[in-house]
Amino acid sequence: MSYKSNTDFSHGVVAIKSEPGALGTYVNQQNCHGSHNSGGQLQSQDSGENRCSTVQSTGQSSTSVVEQVQSPIDDTGGTSSGICPPPICRQFWKAGKYNDGSGLEARARHSDGKNYLHVHPMFLHSNATSHKWAFGAIAELLDNSVDEIQNGATFVIVDKITNPRDGMAALLVQDDGGGMDPQAMRHCMGFGFSDKKSKSAIGRYGNGFKTSTMRLGADVIVFSRHLTNKTWTQSIGLLSYTYLTRTGHDRIVVPMLDYEFNKATGRFEMLQSRDHFVQNLAILLEWSPLSTEAELLKQFDNIGPHGTKIIIYNLWFNNDAKLELDFDSDVEDILIEGSMKKVQTIPGWRDVNEQHIANRFSYSLRVYLSILYLRIPENFKLVLRGKVIEHHNIADDLMYPQYILYKPQTGGCVEGEVVTTIGFLKEAPKVNIHGFCVYHKNRLIMPYWQVVNYSDSRGRGVVGVLEANFVEPTHNKQDFEKTSLLQKLENRLKEMTWEYWDYHCVLIGYQERKKPRIRKSQDILVDSRTCSDIYPHKPSVVIDRQAITAPPGFQKAFICGNSASLSRATVEPVLLEKRKQVPDLVESAGSKRHSKSTTCTDLQQNPAKQSKDPKIVGLMEENKKLRAKCLEHKQQSKNLELKASWLRSEIGKTKQQYERLIAEFQALNVVKEEHNTNVRT
Incomplete structure (x- = not known):
C-alpha cells in the first residue's frame, strides 16, 4: 500500500509537525511525575540536534518531513496503568468538541517569528467528517491497495482483531503491495501528498488515509515494509487523536520508528538517532495497542518482504453506545449497526426487495465490496474476515x-x-x-x-x-x-x-x-x-x-x-x-394492436358510418365483451396473487408451528429417557 508523495513544503508553510522536542518534553515530564516506566533514563533534548529531520541517516530535509517544534503538554496526559486511555468521546459526530487548553498567552509563547502554519488536532476530526458513511472510509483504504496491483499486490485483507490493551475490537487492513519507505510513511501521515501519476490510479488528493482512518476510529497505527534498490526498510507510525487530545497538544504530533536491514549483522537496525528513537518509542508504547518494542516488531512477521498493515483501534460508537461497525451479527461480514431497513411493498415481494443487492450494500460490507470495482484482476483477491469476496x-x-x-x-x-x-x-x-x-x-x-x-x-x-x-x-x-x-x-x-x-x-x-x-x-x-x-x-x-x-x-x-x-x-x-x-x-x-386502434379512431371520427354499418357495430360489441373479459381476468389474477401470498404466509406459520412441535417432542424424549434411566437405577 503506497502513499508516496512529492509535495514541497517550501515558502515557509508546514502542513503537519512531528516533534522530537515535543516528544522529549513529554517524556521528560512523564519521568518527573514517574508515570512512564520505560522513560526513567530519558532526558529532554532542547538542542539543535532535536530539530533535525526524523530520518537523519537518509539525509532528508526537515522541510520535507514532519517538522519538530515544542508543544504544551498537560501533566495529566500520561498514564501509569497498562491500559491505553480511551478517547475523551467515543462518538464520532461529537468528538470534535476539543479544547487544547492553550489560550492566547500560550499561543503567544510559541510565536517565534517563523512564517508557518500549524495543523491543529481538531482538523483530524473535521477533515474526517467528509465521510458520512463508514463503508466509504473503508473503501478509501482499499483503493490504496488496489492501486498497488501495479507493484505486485495480490491481496488485501479486511478483518477484525482484538486490542490487547482493553480487549475491544479493532479493524485490520493489510496488503502485500510495495509498502512505504520512511519518507513515504511521513507523506502518508501528512496532508495533500500524492505521487500517483498513473491515469488508472484511483487515489489523487493524498488525503484519503487521514480522512478514512479518523472516520473509523480515534487512533491508527501503521506498519510498512519496503524493498527497493537492495535497501530493505520498515517503519511504524502512529496517528492518535486520543494521544493529542489527552495530552492537550495544539498541533499534530506523529511519532515514528524507522529501521533498515543491515546485511552485515542480518538484523533491522534503527535509522534515527538513539535519543530521538527512544522518545518516539516511549509514546508508541504508551498510546498504541502494543506495550513493548518486541510486540511492535512482531507485527512484521506476517507482512512478508513488502506490504502494509493498518490497525485502527478505539473504533467509534453510534448514538446507542454500540460500536458503529457490527462484527458479531455475521462472522463472515462486517455490518453497520442499525442500518438494516424494511422495504414497504407487497408482503409477497418484501423478501425479494430486502435481499436485493441494491438494498443490502448500504449495511453489508461484503455486498458493497463485491460491486466496489468494475474489474478485478484474477490474481488479486479481496478477503473479508477470512473469506474471499466474489466479484459481482x-x-x-x-x-x-x-x-x-x-x-x-x-x-x-x-x-x-x-x-x-x-x-x-x-x-x-x-x-x-x-x-x-x-x-x-x-x-x-x-x-x-x-x-x-x-x-x-x-x-x-x-x-x-x-x-x-x-x-x-x-x-x-x-x-x-x-x-x-x-x-x-x-x-x-x-x-x-x-x-x-x-x-x-x-x-x-x-x-x-x-x-x-x-x-x-x-x-x-x-x-x-x-x-x-x-x-x-x-x-x-x-x-x-x-x-x-x-x-x-x-x-x-x-x-x-x-x-x-x-x-x-x-x-x-x-x-x-x-x-x-x-x-x-x-x-x-x-x-x-395497430389495426384495431385504427378502426376505433375511424369510428370516433365518423359516427354516421358507425350507425349504418352493422359489421362495425358487431365488431364494437365484440370489443366491449373482450374488454370486459380482460378486466375480469386481471381482477382474477390480482385475487390469485393475494391468495398465493396468503398461502405462503400460512405455510410459513405452519412450518414454524411444526418446528416448535418437533422441538417439544424432542424435549419430551429427553425427559422420557432420563425418567427410564432413573427407574432402572
Missing part, C-alpha cells in the same frame, strides 16, 4: 439489456465517450429499485443513482451501469463534483431511463406508453438490414451498421456480423448511440 457484475443482473453510446460535449468539444448498459432487473417488476451505478476509473462512486422520480411506475426496475471518467469525484469518492458535465450526464441518463421504459415496459407486464418510431440512420447502430426487413409496414430506409463492443467489465455487445439470419424475437442487446430503436418484440406487440 451489476450488468449481469439485467434482462433485455441495451448499450447506449454517449459523447458529452462542452464548447463544441467532445469530452469523452461512455457506453451505458441499461436494462430491467431480472426481478422486475417485483423490486422497487431503479438508478445507475456510476464508476470512475474502475471504482464505484454512485451506486443506484436515482435520476428520475416516478409516481406511476415509469422507470421502475430500470438499472444502468457506466464508467464516467470525464467527470471528477469528490474527495470522499461518494459523489461527483457538481459541474455542467455532470448535469448533462444526469439529463441524458434521465432520457435513457424514460425511453427505455416507454419502449420495453410491455415486456415485464406494463401497458405500452408510446408507439415505436424510426430514427435517422446515423442515430441507429443495428445491422445492415433495411427497415422493410425489420418493420414490413414501414418505408424502406437503409440503416448503417457500426460494430461497437461493450467496454471492459460489461457484458459482451451483440455482434452484428451475421445478424441478418438471426431471429430478433430473442431480444438480444443492441448498441445505440441514442437509444431510439425498438426491439421487434415490442414492435410486433404494437403492430397487433
Whole structure:
C-alpha cells in the first residue's frame, strides 16, 4: 500500500509537525511525575540536534518531513496503568468538541517569528467528517491497495482483531503491495501528498488515509515494509487523536520508528538517532495497542518482504453506545449497526426487495465490496474476515439489456465517450429499485443513482451501469463534483431511463406508453438490414451498421456480423448511440394492436358510418365483451396473487408451528429417557 508523495513544503508553510522536542518534553515530564516506566533514563533534548529531520541517516530535509517544534503538554496526559486511555468521546459526530487548553498567552509563547502554519488536532476530526458513511472510509483504504496491483499486490485483507490493551475490537487492513519507505510513511501521515501519476490510479488528493482512518476510529497505527534498490526498510507510525487530545497538544504530533536491514549483522537496525528513537518509542508504547518494542516488531512477521498493515483501534460508537461497525451479527461480514431497513411493498415481494443487492450494500460490507470495482484482476483477491469476496457484475443482473453510446460535449468539444448498459432487473417488476451505478476509473462512486422520480411506475426496475471518467469525484469518492458535465450526464441518463421504459415496459407486464418510431440512420447502430426487413409496414430506409463492443467489465455487445439470419424475437442487446430503436418484440406487440386502434379512431371520427354499418357495430360489441373479459381476468389474477401470498404466509406459520412441535417432542424424549434411566437405577 503506497502513499508516496512529492509535495514541497517550501515558502515557509508546514502542513503537519512531528516533534522530537515535543516528544522529549513529554517524556521528560512523564519521568518527573514517574508515570512512564520505560522513560526513567530519558532526558529532554532542547538542542539543535532535536530539530533535525526524523530520518537523519537518509539525509532528508526537515522541510520535507514532519517538522519538530515544542508543544504544551498537560501533566495529566500520561498514564501509569497498562491500559491505553480511551478517547475523551467515543462518538464520532461529537468528538470534535476539543479544547487544547492553550489560550492566547500560550499561543503567544510559541510565536517565534517563523512564517508557518500549524495543523491543529481538531482538523483530524473535521477533515474526517467528509465521510458520512463508514463503508466509504473503508473503501478509501482499499483503493490504496488496489492501486498497488501495479507493484505486485495480490491481496488485501479486511478483518477484525482484538486490542490487547482493553480487549475491544479493532479493524485490520493489510496488503502485500510495495509498502512505504520512511519518507513515504511521513507523506502518508501528512496532508495533500500524492505521487500517483498513473491515469488508472484511483487515489489523487493524498488525503484519503487521514480522512478514512479518523472516520473509523480515534487512533491508527501503521506498519510498512519496503524493498527497493537492495535497501530493505520498515517503519511504524502512529496517528492518535486520543494521544493529542489527552495530552492537550495544539498541533499534530506523529511519532515514528524507522529501521533498515543491515546485511552485515542480518538484523533491522534503527535509522534515527538513539535519543530521538527512544522518545518516539516511549509514546508508541504508551498510546498504541502494543506495550513493548518486541510486540511492535512482531507485527512484521506476517507482512512478508513488502506490504502494509493498518490497525485502527478505539473504533467509534453510534448514538446507542454500540460500536458503529457490527462484527458479531455475521462472522463472515462486517455490518453497520442499525442500518438494516424494511422495504414497504407487497408482503409477497418484501423478501425479494430486502435481499436485493441494491438494498443490502448500504449495511453489508461484503455486498458493497463485491460491486466496489468494475474489474478485478484474477490474481488479486479481496478477503473479508477470512473469506474471499466474489466479484459481482451489476450488468449481469439485467434482462433485455441495451448499450447506449454517449459523447458529452462542452464548447463544441467532445469530452469523452461512455457506453451505458441499461436494462430491467431480472426481478422486475417485483423490486422497487431503479438508478445507475456510476464508476470512475474502475471504482464505484454512485451506486443506484436515482435520476428520475416516478409516481406511476415509469422507470421502475430500470438499472444502468457506466464508467464516467470525464467527470471528477469528490474527495470522499461518494459523489461527483457538481459541474455542467455532470448535469448533462444526469439529463441524458434521465432520457435513457424514460425511453427505455416507454419502449420495453410491455415486456415485464406494463401497458405500452408510446408507439415505436424510426430514427435517422446515423442515430441507429443495428445491422445492415433495411427497415422493410425489420418493420414490413414501414418505408424502406437503409440503416448503417457500426460494430461497437461493450467496454471492459460489461457484458459482451451483440455482434452484428451475421445478424441478418438471426431471429430478433430473442431480444438480444443492441448498441445505440441514442437509444431510439425498438426491439421487434415490442414492435410486433404494437403492430397487433395497430389495426384495431385504427378502426376505433375511424369510428370516433365518423359516427354516421358507425350507425349504418352493422359489421362495425358487431365488431364494437365484440370489443366491449373482450374488454370486459380482460378486466375480469386481471381482477382474477390480482385475487390469485393475494391468495398465493396468503398461502405462503400460512405455510410459513405452519412450518414454524411444526418446528416448535418437533422441538417439544424432542424435549419430551429427553425427559422420557432420563425418567427410564432413573427407574432402572
